[in-house]
Amino acid sequence: MNAGSDPVVIVSAARTAIGSFNGALSTVPVHEMGTTVIKEVLQRAKVAPEEVSEVIFGHVLTAGCGQNPTRQASVGAGIPYSVPAWSCQMICGSGLKAVCLAAQSIAMGDSTIVVAGGMENMSKAPHLTHLRTGVRMGEVPLADSILCDGLTDAFHNYHMGITGLTEVKIDEFPRHGSNLEAMGKLKPYFLTDGTGTVTPANASGMNDGAAAVVLMKKTEAERRMLKPLARIVSWSQAGVEPSVMGVGPIPAIKQAVAKAGWSLEDVDLFEINEAFAAVSAAIAKELGLNPEKVNIDGGAIALGHPLGASGCRILVTLLHTLERVGGTRGVAALCIGGGMGVAMCVQRG
DSSP states (O other): OBOOSSOEEEEEEEEOOOEETTSTTTTSOHHHHHHHHHHHHHHHHTOOGGGOOEEEEEOSOOTTSOSOHHHHHHHHTTOOTTSOEEEEOOGGGHHHHHHHHHHHHHHTTSOSEEEEEEEEEGGGOOEEOOOTTOOSSSOOOOEEHHIIIIIBOTTTOSBGGGTOOOOOOSOSOOOTTOOHHHHHTOOOSSOOSSOOOOOTTSBOOOEEEEEEEEEEEHHHHHHTTOOOSEEEEEEEEEEOOGGGGGGTHHHHHHHHHHHHTOOGGGOSEEEEOOSBHHHHHHHHHHHTOOGGGBSTTOOHHHHOOOHHHHHHHHHHHHHHHHHHHTOOEEEEEEEETTTEEEEEEEEOO
């Protein structure tokens, strides 16, 4: 879908710090992180909670989080019970898909103001076992919900890495003092037969965090005398063979840029989720992107990858980076487990 004569704009964008696995945010319930970013983006946009039409958040690892965690986050932020709130699940793309759905709802006239984003606390994801009918004898296996619901390819039954992973004010995950010599000594994690190349140095982490944006039509922003961060020009999603899920952003970016009427050379900045360094390198090479335009402030390998939040996190980063460097056009994109990609084009001014 692409923008019409009265485009959907983003008037505020924020995120929490990103916590390391079992780190500073590990004990914070995921809905509380969601509440925090919802309150912040509403305050920045000078939008009262009762003016919100709908809340849509990406969230992947929902087991044990209680009924509809997005609704919990919405109510916790003071948004009235009368305002619907719900989650979407597109694995790594969930947070960006939530923004697409919000823009669609506004463009269709179903909503006026939508808060969209994503949240995840991977540290609190439980281990699971099926005991509904009891166990008469023998051991009971436990399944890690992070792996079975978030990181294992359902079609080939292997980790996605084989295809290509207090008040907290600052990001906790960046590893200060890292150097190439130390990183070169790290052993491959997924394949240990001498053919593996994915190590902790070139893969994203398991992390905790949340991000959100406030969307409305341009005319609504003008009525409120708000200066948009950007307008949403287009978005697209695509599917690829699951065994090469990391290349999903390639067709998604091509389609979104074509819908926008742009060329890849017209884009000032790209934020492409770094699930794995090999994935990002392959995407940039295949599309012929200038490396100096891609993830210029570091990506998920440096910052972390809280599954349901990452899609909106990269959009928040893109919006603020475009503003900081004086850029006009940007593309946010992610690969998605199971063989998919999602991308969005935004434009300032």
